[in-house]
Amino acid sequence: MNLAEGVDNFYWLDEIQPSDREVVGEQAFYLSHLLRQGHPILPGFVVTAQLFWEFLQTIDWLEPLFVDLPQSSLYFDVNQPRQLQAIAQHLCQQLIDTPLPESWVQQIQAYINPLNTPALIFYPSLSIPHQSPISGLLESVICWGDAEAALLGLKQAYCEFFRARSLLYWQRCGLRLQDLQPTVLVQPLQSAIASGLVQIQPDAWEIHSTWGLEFSLLWGENYPDLYRIEPQTARIEYQHLGSKTIVYDLKSSPQQPTQYPIPQKQFGTGVTQLPIYATLVSEQQPEFSLTPKQLQQLIERTQQVINDLPVITQFHWGLFQSSQNPEPQLYLAGVGSPEIRLLSHPLNSESTSERQPRFQGLAVASGQCNGTAYILTTPDSIPSQLPDNTVLVVPTITWDYLPLLRQCVGIVAEQGGMTSHGAIVARELGIPAVCGIVNATVQIKTGESVFVDGKRGEVYFMEQDHSVNEGLSEQSLQQQHFFETHFIPNATPLMVNISQSSSIHRLHSLPIDGVGLLRSELMAIEVLEFPQHSPVSEGIRSKFYNYSRWIEPEHQPAFIQRMVEPLNQLAIILSSRPLYYRALDLRESGKEEGNFPVSNSPSLERLALFDLELKILLQLYESGYQNIYLILPFIRCVEEFLIYRYRIESSGLSHYPQFQVWIMAEVPSLLFSLPDYVKAGVQGISIGTNDLTQLLFGIDRNQIHSSPDNQIEYERHPALKKAIKQFIKKARKAKIPCSICGDAPALYPELIEDLVRWGITSISVNLDAVESTHTAIAKSEKRILLKAARQQI
Numbered sequence: 001m002n003l004a005e006g007v008d009n010f011y012w013l014d015e016i017q018p019s020d021r022e023v024v025g026e027q028a029f030y031l032s033h034l035l036r037q038g039h040p041i042l043p044g045f046v047v048t049a050q051l052f053w054e055f056l057q058t059i060d061w062l063e064p065l066f067v068d069l070p071q072s073s074l075y076f077d078v079n080q081p082r083q084l085q086a087i088a089q090h091l092c093q094q095l096i097d098t099p100l101p102e103s104w105v106q107q108i109q110a111y112i113n114p115l116n117t118p119a120l121i122f123y124p125s126l127s128i129p130h131q132s133p134i135s136g137l138l139e140s141v142i143c144w145g146d147a148e149a150a151l152l153g154l155k156q157a158y159c160e161f162f163r164a165r166s167l168l169y170w171q172r173c174g175l176r177l178q179d180l181q182p183t184v185l186v187q188p189l190q191s192a193i194a195s196g197l198v199q200i201q202p203d204a205w206e207i208h209s210t211w212g213l214e215f216s217l218l219w220g221e222n223y224p225d226l227y228r229i230e231p232q233t234a235r236i237e238y239q240h241l242g243s244k245t246i247v248y249d250l251k252s253s254p255q256q257p258t259q260y261p262i263p264q265k266q267f268g269t270g271v272t273q274l275p276i277y278a279t280l281v282s283e284q285q286p287e288f289s290l291t292p293k294q295l296q297q298l299i300e301r302t303q304q305v306i307n308d309l310p311v312i313t314q315f316h317w318g319l320f321q322s323s324q325n326p327e328p329q330l331y332l333a334g335v336g337s338p339e340i341r342l343l344s345h346p347l348n349s350e351s352t353s354e355r356q357p358r359f360q361g362l363a364v365a366s367g368q369c370n371g372t373a374y375i376l377t378t379p380d381s382i383p384s385q386l387p388d389n390t391v392l393v394v395p396t397i398t399w400d401y402l403p404l405l406r407q408c409v410g411i412v413a414e415q416g417g418m419t420s421h422g423a424i425v426a427r428e429l430g431i432p433a434v435c436g437i438v439n440a441t442v443q444i445k446t447g448e449s450v451f452v453d454g455k456r457g458e459v460y461f462m463e464q465d466h467s468v469n470e471g472l473s474e475q476s477l478q479q480q481h482f483f484e485t486h487f488i489p490n491a492t493p494l495m496v497n498i499s500q501s502s503s504i505h506r507l508h509s510l511p512i513d514g515v516g517l518l519r520s521e522l523m524a525i526e527v528l529e530f531p532q533h534s535p536v537s538e539g540i541r542s543k544f545y546n547y548s549r550w551i552e553p554e555h556q557p558a559f560i561q562r563m564v565e566p567l568n569q570l571a572i573i574l575s576s577r578p579l580y581y582r583a584l585d586l587r588e589s590g591k592e593e594g595n596f597p598v599s600n601s602p603s604l605e606r607l608a609l610f611d612l613e614l615k616i617l618l619q620l621y622e623s624g625y626q627n628i629y630l631i632l633p634f635i636r637c638v639e640e641f642l643i644y645r646y647r648i649e650s651s652g653l654s655h656y657p658q659f660q661v662w663i664m665a666e667v668p669s670l671l672f673s674l675p676d677y678v679k680a681g682v683q684g685i686s687i688g689t690n691d692l693t694q695l696l697f698g699i700d701r702n703q704i705h706s707s708p709d710n711q712i713e714y715e716r717h718p719a720l721k722k723a724i725k726q727f728i729k730k731a732r733k734a735k736i737p738c739s740i741c742g743d744a745p746a747l748y749p750e751l752i753e754d755l756v757r758w759g760i761t762s763i764s765v766n767l768d769a770v771e772s773t774h775t776a777i778a779k780s781e782k783r784i785l786l787k788a789a790r791q792q793i
């Protein structure tokens with residue numbers, strides 16, 4: 001085939017001319033310029049926008065909204081996230097399902113073959129620059145280097161222009177779809193000894209480095225080694241050893257297993273199909289990823305890049321080992337402007353060591369936002385109302401701060417873990433949150449402009465006059481791609497955990513079989529003190545957690561009514577699907593005045609409050625909502641359960657045969673006495689992995705993974721898995737259902753196949769994990785059935 005036929009659609013990097021700038025895009029143009037200047041650039045080629053639009057015109061769009069897509073813009077309501085997600089989902093799915101014309105397939109293959117690489121990486125970009133920056137908006141796509149995988153990779157790169165956040169961004173920037181000129185740069189993906197990026201500022205160069213491929217930095221899983229270089233002298237002013245425990249490398253073959261879970265980043269590709277794998281490496285942790293000689297080479301290369309191309313503000317790099325050269329070779333990759341401009345370092349070197357331009361912590365609620373920092377160091381200083389666009393910075397997300405989460409755009413905490421109640425509520429409300437940033441309340445000042453990246457676990461200072469476009473601010477709540485007409489239920493029921501009445505409306509279109517855990521104590525915080533979504537009130541500090549006052553006769557009707565309203569809404573939405581109401585679990589707030597601390601047996605005040613909860617459930621049953629069941633939290637012995645059972649029988653709820661009483665399986669002693677609980681009347685158990693983990697290992701659930709330096713993953717420890725398996729096994733033997741409602745299945749999806757195989761009755765996860773868990777359950781069930789069928793054959 002004559003390659004000249006594709007001259008308008010494809011350009012090799014070393015063939016790009018200055019006049020081709022608007023055709024190939026800034027990224028490829030700059031790399032081509034550096035290549036001509038003798039810089040080490042990996043080979044590659046550009047797929048121009050012409051092929052993109054020609055491809056769109058070949059698609060037989062199934063939806064009327066898209067039928068004139070190449071000539072018209074999409075119209076959607078930016079305030080309707082489900083509509084936006086539906087549009088993006090359908091667009092991307094049809095892009096993936098439509099085959100490229102055969103003539104283009106041959107052209108693409110002819111360009112891929114000379115690269116002679118086992119894997120490829122695709123960089124989507126725009127050929128015509130716009131005032132609004134897109135760096136960080138479009139993510140790269142990786143795939144194997146064979147023809148079939150490469151064609152899918154190209155279409156996945158095209159999907160990046162139609163992701164929900166991209167569609168929102170184009171609209172917010174006033175860019176019409178037909179004015180976009182999408183290009184894709186294709187380069188080989190190679191194993192790397194180390195990789196990272198260089199950020200270039202007038203007063204400093206900052207080098208970020210990690211072991212292996214750069215994905216651990218891009219996905220916020222590693223904290224890089226940091227080097228600050230003085231531009232005039234190229235002297236190292238400051239260096240800091242990062243936390244580098246995850247190393248990504250290229251697989252030797254598609255059959256190589258993926259042991260460590262890889263984030264699902266690409267539309268239409270499972271993580272096992274990706275050409276990379278991850279390993280946990282602790283022995284390399286005390287070492288810098290660059291030797292002094294390699295660091296010096298990178299510094300010299302940075303100076304040469306600035307001399308030859310002074311307009312760029314950052315570039316990515318990789319250190320590769322080739323069979324032709326015993327010494328590792330340095331190569332440059334993407335170039336351009338950073339997504340966010342960091343504040344300049346102070347010129348004073350002493351202050352530089354005290355104040356960092358960015359912080360790395362633990363990503364506990366994904367999404368991105370920019371706002372004004374507001375520092376709160378003690379609950380006593382909680383204001384009646386937070387300013388608009390506030391990023392709340394606190395020592396830890398305690399119960400006192402939970403009502404403020406509805407008022408802020410992001411939260412930063414010095415301490416905290418993935419399974420803390422604060423992190424759970426932040427994920428449910430869609431608030432980006434980062435924990436584990438040491439001295440955050442000291443390093444950050446009230447009034448400073450900060451950017452919170454909850455996806456990567458990073459917090460940046462920003463210049464006061466810099467504003468991030470709203471299109472880049474993403475909420476952490478996972479907008480679901482499911483719709484009732486496409487929902488195919490799994491054999492293993494999928495339930496959802498909720499704790500906020502404001503989340504109820506999100507349940508309509510989710511592929512769920514019910515609510516597996518309603519955290520009543522967190523919902524009570526919202527509905528008891530702030531009925532009808534009222535703002536935080538004055539006097540909150542004196543009465544906020546004083547549950548004792550609700551026991552007083554004059555306050556009981558208000559308590560019952562305010563709690564009944566959201567439960568009534570939930571029961572209506574769920575129809576016949578079950579709702580498992582967990583009784584108020586007040587252990588965490590026991591230190592507060594007016595609450596009920598953990599004791600050997602329930603206090604009279606706690607039992608009086610429990611009686612009110614039973615009245616709430618009885619009122620719902622009398623109204624016809626008989627799909628609500630009760631879960632008792634933190635039951636430590638059969639005798640304690642019997643105390644509650646007696647009060648349940650006295651309440652009148654036992655007259656309804658549908659009513660069930662479960663207990664949380666979170667106290668390890670339950671493993672040895674479950675049959676006794678069943679004899680006493682327990683009708684089901686729900687494994688709470690968050691509390692079970694802390695009690696099994698003697699740790700604080702609020703501090704699990706509280707910093708990048710904590711490398712022990714208790715939620716995937718073999719001991720915890722054995723405990724979960726035993727709970728399921730004993731429940732099956734006792735012929736009672738066994739659900740799981742902690743964060744472990746969402747944090748570690750590989751556990752789901754074990755749960756299904758062991759016979760879990762249902763899996764309940766937070767709102768942000770519904771879609772991924774539904775997919776994981778479906779895949780697990782198929783694998784188990786396939787394995788069983790093969791064994792029979």
